[in-house]
Amino acid sequence: xxxxxxxxxxxxxxxxxxxxxxxxxxxxxxxxxxxxxxxxxxxxxxxxxxxxxxxxxxxxxxxxxxxxxxxxxxxxxxxxxxxxxxxxxxxxxxxxxxxxxxxxxxxxxxxxxxxxxxxxxxxxxxxxxxxxxxxxxxxxxxxxxxxxxxxxxxxxxxxxxxxxxxxxxxxxxxxxxxxxxxxxxxxxxxxxxxxxxxxxxxxxxxxxxxxxxxxxxxxxxxxxxxxxxxxxxxxxxxxxxxxxxxxxxxxxxxxxxxxxxxxxxxxxxxxxxxxxxxxxxxxxxxxxxxxxxxxxxxxxxxxxxxxxxxxxxxxxxxxxxxxxxxxxxxxxxxxxxxxxxxxxxxxxxxxxxxxxxxxxxxxxxxxxxxxxxxxxxxxxxxxxxxxxxxxxxxxxxxxxxxxxxxxxxxxxxxxxxxxxxxxxxxxxxxxxxxxxxxxxxxxxxxxxxxxxxxxxxxxxxxxxxxxxxxxxxxxxxxxxxxxxxxxxxxxxxxxxxxxxxxxxxxxxxxxxxxxxxxxxxxxxxxxxxxxxxxxxxxxxxxxxxxxxxxxxxxxxxxxxxxxxxxxxxxxxxxxxxxxxxxxxxxxxxxxxxxxxxxxxxxxxxxxxxxxxxxxxxxxxxxxxxxxxxxxxxxxxxxxxxxxxxxxxxxxxxxxxxxxxxxxxxxxxxxxxxxxxxxxxxxxxxxxxxxxxxxxxxxxxxxxxxx
DNA sequence: GATGGACCCGTCTAGACAGCATGTC
DNA sequence: CTAGACGGGTCCATC
Numbered sequence: 001x002x003x004x005x006x007x008x009x010x011x012x013x014x015x016x017x018x019x020x021x022x023x024x025x026x027x028x029x030x031x032x033x034x035x036x037x038x039x040x041x042x043x044x045x046x047x048x049x050x051x052x053x054x055x056x057x058x059x060x061x062x063x064x065x066x067x068x069x070x071x072x073x074x075x076x077x078x079x080x081x082x083x084x085x086x087x088x089x090x091x092x093x094x095x096x097x098x099x100x101x102x103x104x105x106x107x108x109x110x111x112x113x114x115x116x117x118x119x120x121x122x123x124x125x126x127x128x129x130x131x132x133x134x135x136x137x138x139x140x141x142x143x144x145x146x147x148x149x150x151x152x153x154x155x156x157x158x159x160x161x162x163x164x165x166x167x168x169x170x171x172x173x174x175x176x177x178x179x180x181x182x183x184x185x186x187x188x189x190x191x192x193x194x195x196x197x198x199x200x201x202x203x204x205x206x207x208x209x210x211x212x213x214x215x216x217x218x219x220x221x222x223x224x225x226x227x228x229x230x231x232x233x234x235x236x237x238x239x240x241x242x243x244x245x246x247x248x249x250x251x252x253x254x255x256x257x258x259x260x261x262x263x264x265x266x267x268x269x270x271x272x273x274x275x276x277x278x279x280x281x282x283x284x285x286x287x288x289x290x291x292x293x294x295x296x297x298x299x300x301x302x303x304x305x306x307x308x309x310x311x312x313x314x315x316x317x318x319x320x321x322x323x324x325x326x327x328x329x330x331x332x333x334x335x336x337x338x339x340x341x342x343x344x345x346x347x348x349x350x351x352x353x354x355x356x357x358x359x360x361x362x363x364x365x366x367x368x369x370x371x372x373x374x375x376x377x378x379x380x381x382x383x384x385x386x387x388x389x390x391x392x393x394x395x396x397x398x399x400x401x402x403x404x405x406x407x408x409x410x411x412x413x414x415x416x417x418x419x420x421x422x423x424x425x426x427x428x429x430x431x432x433x434x435x436x437x438x439x440x441x442x443x444x445x446x447x448x449x450x451x452x453x454x455x456x457x458x459x460x461x462x463x464x465x466x467x468x469x470x471x472x473x474x475x476x477x478x479x480x481x482x483x484x485x486x487x488x489x490x491x492x493x494x495x496x497x498x499x500x501x502x503x504x505x506x507x508x509x510x511x512x513x514x515x516x517x518x519x520x521x522x523x524x525x526x527x528x529x530x531x532x533x534x535x536x537x538x539x540x541x542x543x544x545x546x547x548x549x550x551x552x553x554x555x556x557x558x559x560x561x562x563x564x565x566x567x568x569x570x571x572x573x574x575x576x577x578x579x580x581x582x583x584x585x586x587x588x589x590x591x592x593x594x595x596x597x598x599x600x601x602x603x604x605x606x607x608x609x610x611x612x613x614x615x616x617x618x619x620x621x622x623x624x625x626x627x628x629x630x631x632x633x634x635x636x637x638x639x640x641x642x643x644x645x646x647x648x649x650x651x652x653x654x655x656x657x658x659x660x661x662x663x664x665x666x667x668x669x670x671x672x673x674x675x676x677x678x679x680x681x682x683x684x685x686x687x688x689x690x691x692x693x694x695x696x697x698x699x700x701x702x703x704x705x706x
Numbered sequence: 707g708a709t710g711g712a713c714c715c716g717t718c719t720a721g722a723c724a725g726c727a728t729g730t731c
Numbered sequence: 732c733t734a735g736a737c738g739g740g741t742c743c744a745t746c
Contacts, residue, residue, distance in 0.1 A: 074723080085731080096731070100724050112731090120723045152723065250719050253736065311721055337720050356734070358719045364734035395735095500724040539718065609722070616725055623725085 004033045007057045014087040015050055023196045027051050030192050033058050035137075037172040037191035039144075041182035044377030046198050048175045049080065052140040053088070055173055060093055060113045065137025069116045070159075072143045072152070074099045075343050080142075081116040088114075098125070110135065119146070119156045120500070126162060127431055127498050138171040139163055143341070144185065145176045145370060147452060148415045154424035157417060160189065161451045162437065177370060177377070180414045188455040201380035202387045207403055208233060208351070209394040216408050218387075229393065230257060231264050233351060234332055238268045242348035242385070243325065246334045247375045249354035249364070251603075254308040254334040255297060257353075262304035265331050269305050276329050277303055280320055287316050289665055292594040292604050302330070309335040312603025340374045346381040349389040355403060366402075369412050417453035420463055423532065425470040426503050430479055434489030434497040441471065441487065477507040492627045499620040505531035509621050512561045513630050520558040521588065521641055522551065525581035527561065528614050537576035538583070538602060547599065548575055551582045580610065587611070588644040590668065611645060618642040652676065660705065661698055669693065682706050 008028065012019065020028065023046045030036055032055055040048055056067035069084075071077040081097040089095065096112035099121050109115055109125075110132035117125070119141075126133065141160060147153045163170065172189050176182060178197065186193035206215035213221040213233070223232035230246065237244045248254050269277070285291045285299035298317060301307055307321045307330055324330045325345060339345060352375055358364045372392070380388020392407055394400040418424065432438045438447055444467055445460065454460050471487070474480040479493030489497065496506040512527055513519075519527075528534060540548070552563075564570040579600065586596045593604050618638060625635050640654060647657045647664050655678055656667040673692045675681045681689070681702070689699045 072723085081731090094731090101726095108730095118723065124724065151721090155723080248736095249734095250736080252719080252738095256737065338722090341721085354735090358734070360719085362733070364719085498725080533724090541717075613722095613724090619725060 002061045011053050021047050023198045035171045039174045039186040039191045040194045041176045042196040043199050055138045059137035066135050067114045067138045069140045070119050072146045077116050123155050123159050140173045142175045144174040150418045153418040157419050157452050158428045180412045188452045200382050205390045207392050209400050244349040247352045249357045251310040258301045258306045258308035258334045262301045262306040265306050266304040280324050284317050290592045292597045305331040310338050312605040314605050346378050348385050350376050350379045351391045353393045419453045431497040433487050434494040501620050516560040519560050522555040522585050523558045525584045529577035529580040538579050540576050548578045548582050587648045615646050
């Protein structure tokens with residue numbers, strides 16, 4: 001048994017602080033170390049993670065129970081995992097990371113005390129009925145305002161509802177950015193509510209207009225004349241020897257602004273910095289075998305101390321960029337919202353240049369206050385800055401007033417439930433029934449009454465109808481069945497739920513492929529592209545349309561599902577799907593990323609993420625095919641296609657990439673040098689292989705494996 | 707005749723979770 | 732019902 005005092009001391013020591021901050025102190029007083037559940041609503045940098053550490057130590061050391069720490073982003077989960085391990089491994093705490101690309105539901109997780117997960121991964125672990133669930137003593141849900149997200153909120157909501165049911169005695173810590181209705185969430189979770197505005201470094205918010213930056217209740221900067229608006233803000237920041245992040249509405253804007261600013265920022269660099277940046281710039285340019293235009297552009301900007309940051313950037317480049325910013329080499333980042341939620345990139349000043357964002361069907365409208373707050377969130381680095389700044393840019397006088405009343409004096413939005421969307425109901429009802437958690441329609445209704453939706457609106461009659469419809473659909477697709485008033489998942493239904501596939505997509509695949517005999521690569525890609533998992537489809541320019549239609553025509557005879565007519569409403573969406581199929585086709589024809597990007601305007605980062613999703617979809621289809629009668633030929637085709645897509649290779653290289661350490665480029669090199677099969681490689685002389693692969697160690701490994 | 711700025715008009719729009727097989731935190 | 736920045740093309744002034 002470890003005293004409360006001792007736990008607090010350990011945590012204080014490991015975090016290298018002198019004492020608990022006001023938020024943390026209140027949490028302790030409210031009983032975080034007595035197993036009290038809490039909803040904590042406070043700013044980004046207010047030290048919420050430390051609360052998890054307190055509860056985790058208490059639960060593990062005193063009760064021999066586990067902590068599960070739920071994160072909305074894999075990057076965030078990784079960060080927490082590294083952090084926890086570094087601090088608490090020495091006290092005997094075993095920390096594990098469990099996210100999509102990292103491991104599976106194996107019982108091995110039961111050996112660990114603290115398990116850091118993404119929300120969806122934990123949902124999946126429950127679907128696989130992980131045996132250690134009942135050893136959980138505390139569940140921490142980070143960034144719980146994600147509940148409001150139409151795509152990903154429902155998973156978190158269902159997850160927490162389930163946890164409350166199966167672990168009624170577990171402690172729940174729900175962390176949120178400052179939100180309007182933390183009390184409602186507290187009521188739902190049966191938790192006390194801790195609201196605070198505390199920040200370790202004060203944040204001043206303001207508006208920039210007419211050559212000035214006015215910080216509310218603080219000071220005013222006069223910007224130099226003769227420079228563009230963004231340039232003058234940058235100059236003002238750099239003269240103070242600080243860094244800043246611009247938030248813009250589109251990727252294209254981030255790239256354009258970064259290039260524009262690089263001309264100015266360059267003059268502020270010191271000799272040493274230029275050297276360092278040159279190295280990073282080269283690394284960025286050479287991330288891919290053949291750099292794409294975007295890679296070159298980013299490299300150019302980095303050289304001058306500026307980067308643009310959005311989801312089209314490759315993963316490795318992101319890492320390089322983040323490190324360089326943390327070191328202070330990069331002076332300015334121009335970013336989309338990609339940076340607002342993600343990782344911990346402390347800076348001095350955040351400038352929201354585009355407070356409006358385009359929403360399809362809505363035009364361009366103001367961002368939610370919460371989102372802007374997130375962008376401001378990390379401004380002001382403890383130990384470096386005495387304060388931080390969050391600045392909105394106004395385009396005219398009217399906007400000055402609007403921004404002021406909306407963002408600076410206005411109220412935060414409420415968090416609401418998004419659980420009533422069709423896709424959420426589809427996915428979660430199937431999952432809840434398939435793991436035997438709910439066994440009848442009545443039980444489903446009862447369950448939904450206990451969700452945040454049910455608690456917030458006090459009744460679910462609106463939902464009831466939708467739930468009935470959903471059950472009907474799942475039944476008609478053969479994923480659920482009814483026996484004596486009880487609901488049950490069919491074998492295939494259960495598998496679909498475990499594969500984490502949207503039942504709608506699963507049904508699409510099954511119906512399209514059942515009895516199909518004549519598909520080819522392109523048309524199979526077209527089918528994949530119809531799935532919601534790959535939406536939104538890439539956008540289509542008039543030039544693309546021409547190219548894509550050509551491709552469709554070429555493969556016309558291999559279409560195994562109905563193509564919409566040119567005059568149909570769905571035709572344009574079909575073309576966009578076919579565009580993705582075209583991109584994939586080029587990819588497996590071994591066209592370079594640069595070529596694909598140039599022809600069809602897709603960023604390298606986007607290509608890779610689509611490939612990854614498709615790999616998962618193809619795997620899932622193959623798994624489904626074990627339970628439904630597909631033609632043998634189609635199965636073979638799918639299997640081959642999966643390998644080709646993952647590596648981006650022609651058919652002839654398929655056998656070669658099964659060797660470890662051999663991917664797209666090396667396989668091509670081997671093939672072109674006459675080593676086109678495993679047996680030929682076996683027979684080949686070592687020195688010949690070394691000549692082709694340019695690596696002694698690789699060849700040695702290869703030979704020893706064969 | 708080349709260069710470059712002003713202006714018009716069409717185009718296009720953020721992000722990122724999950725399976726599994728590996729060998730290991 | 733609702734936007735706005737970019738970039739390519741065009742025209743025209745200037746040297």
